Amino acid sequence: MKVLQFKNKNAQRVYDDYINRSKKFIKILSEKDREDCLLEINSHIYEFLENNKGNDEIENILNIIERLGQPEDTLKEVVASKKTSQAIQTFNPRFLVQALFLNIKNGFIYILLSLLLLFLMCFPILIILKLIYPKNVGFFLSDHTFIFGFTNNVNNSPEILGNWFIPIAILISTTLYFSIIFLLKLKNKK
Amino acid sequence: MCYFLHYICIVKNRFLINWNIQLKKGLLPLYVLQALEKKECYGYELIQELKLEIGIDVTEGTIYPLLVRLMKDNLLTCKWVEQPSGIPRKYYQMSVEGKNNLNEMKNMVQGIFSVIK
Numbered sequence: 001m002k003v004l005q006f007k008n009k010n011a012q013r014v015y016d017d018y019i020n021r022s023k024k025f026i027k028i029l030s031e032k033d034r035e036d037c038l039l040e041i042n043s044h045i046y047e048f049l050e051n052n053k054g055n056d057e058i059e060n061i062l063n064i065i066e067r068l069g070q071p072e073d074t075l076k077e078v079v080a081s082k083k084t085s086q087a088i089q090t091f092n093p094r095f096l097v098q099a100l101f102l103n104i105k106n107g108f109i110y111i112l113l114s115l116l117l118l119f120l121m122c123f124p125i126l127i128i129l130k131l132i133y134p135k136n137v138g139f140f141l142s143d144h145t146f147i148f149g150f151t152n153n154v155n156n157s158p159e160i161l162g163n164w165f166i167p168i169a170i171l172i173s174t175t176l177y178f179s180i181i182f183l184l185k186l187k188n189k190k
Numbered sequence: 191m192c193y194f195l196h197y198i199c200i201v202k203n204r205f206l207i208n209w210n211i212q213l214k215k216g217l218l219p220l221y222v223l224q225a226l227e228k229k230e231c232y233g234y235e236l237i238q239e240l241k242l243e244i245g246i247d248v249t250e251g252t253i254y255p256l257l258v259r260l261m262k263d264n265l266l267t268c269k270w271v272e273q274p275s276g277i278p279r280k281y282y283q284m285s286v287e288g289k290n291n292l293n294e295m296k297n298m299v300q301g302i303f304s305v306i307k
Contacts, residue, residue, distance in 0.1 A: 002276040039270070039278060040233065044250045046277040047234035069251030077255040081262050188262070 001038045004046060011057040014065065015045065022071040026079055028098060033082045037075065044068060080106065088185050096181065109187050113180050120180070123173035126150070127166050138165045214246050218256060220299065221246070223265065223284060223292040232271075232279035233257070257282055265291055 003019075006012040019038070026037050048064040049057075068074055080102040087095040100117060103110040129150055130137040140147040142157035151157075161168060214221075225231065225239045233253060240248050260266045265288035270278045284292070 004277075040254065040280055043277055043279055044233050044254070046275070047232070047279070048250070050275075051234065064250070067249040067251060068254075069249065074251040074254060078258045081258055085262075 001035065001042055004042065004049070006057050006061070008057040011061045014058070014061050018045075018065050018068075018071065022075065025071050025075050028102075029079060029082055030086055033086070037078060037082075041068065041071075084184060084188055088181060088188060091181060093177070096184070099184070107187075109183070113183060116176060116180050120173055120176045122149070123169045123176075127169050130165055130169075135159075138162070139168075217299070218246075218248065218252070219260060220292070220295045222253070222256060222260065223288055223295070226266065226282055226284045227289065227292060230281045230283040232281050236282065260288070264288075 004015060006015060019041070022038065022041055023034070026034050029037065045061070045064050045068070048067070049060050052060050052063070055063075080099070083095065083102050084099040086092075087099040097117065100110055100114045104114060126137060126149055133150070135154055136152060137150050138159035139161040140151055140154070140157040140159050145157075147157065159165075221240055221244050222236065225236060225243060231239055233250065236257075237248055237250065237253055240246055257266065257268075261268060261282075264285055266282050267285050268280050268282050270280055272278050
């Protein structure tokens with residue numbers, strides 16, 4: 001991105017500060033998306049300044065920054081949208097967590113998906129616990145109830161999966177993960 | 191009594207002003223698509239176009255997230271065009287889906303206004 005140069009030092013400071021704030025807010029995005037956002041903001045500033053050349057530099061930069069709004073507000077939706085696209089395209093769990101966190105206020109579906117993700121996180125924990133406490137972790141079945149997870153009461157209900165517990169836990173968590181991505185994709189397409 | 195009536199008038203006007211803003215805000219995607227139907231535009235140009243053609247002053251802080259939303263919904267496409275100044279412009283164009291949606295949106299708006307007597 002080509003940095004704009006101002007004759008007035010204060011105008012330069014205001015511009016640099018706005019760009020730095022924007023950079024800070026979008027650092028969560030991929031390099032390509034960051035560049036796209038900054039180029040767009042810079043373009044808006046430049047075009048406004050070019051079309052209002054006769055006015056004072058400091059007044060001009062303050063006017064366009066006022067029109068752009070706080071970067072944290074203006075870019076909020078942009079960042080959430082681009083992060084969601086990144087999560088869908090890359091299947092990266094870190095991006096998925098970030099995308100859901102950024103969109104949590106955008107509807108019930110994001111709350112539901114976040115809860116599903118929290119539920120999903122239980123499976124790797126269970127797998128580790130299975131390795132540490134093999135007798136206490138598993139799929140325990142009794143007459144009227146079942147436990148899929150950890151229990152101290154192993155005498156009354158027999159464990160039926162045995163060594164298959166870990167592959168099944170991996171299978172369930174993978175299916176759940178792809179279901180979350182699929183639902184997010186579906187929501188994003190709407 | 192006079193002050194009271196004056197207050198009522200201000201409240202009423204404030205209501206109308208807010209309603210007018212909300213109405214235009216709701217119709218903004220339609221205005222943007224309509225403007226881009228004629229020709230592709232970059233952000234600043236689009237704002238000027240809306241000011242000139244529709245008579246609304248949309249700020250850059252409003253138009254940018256809206257354009258991203260319309261892009262996400264596949265109603266628009268965009269391309270960066272290098273400029274001699276070294277500051278490229280992002281030109282927005284209406285997609286085929288955008289064109290179809292615009293026609294639907296126009297029909298919906300006309301349907302809404304047709305029942306107002």
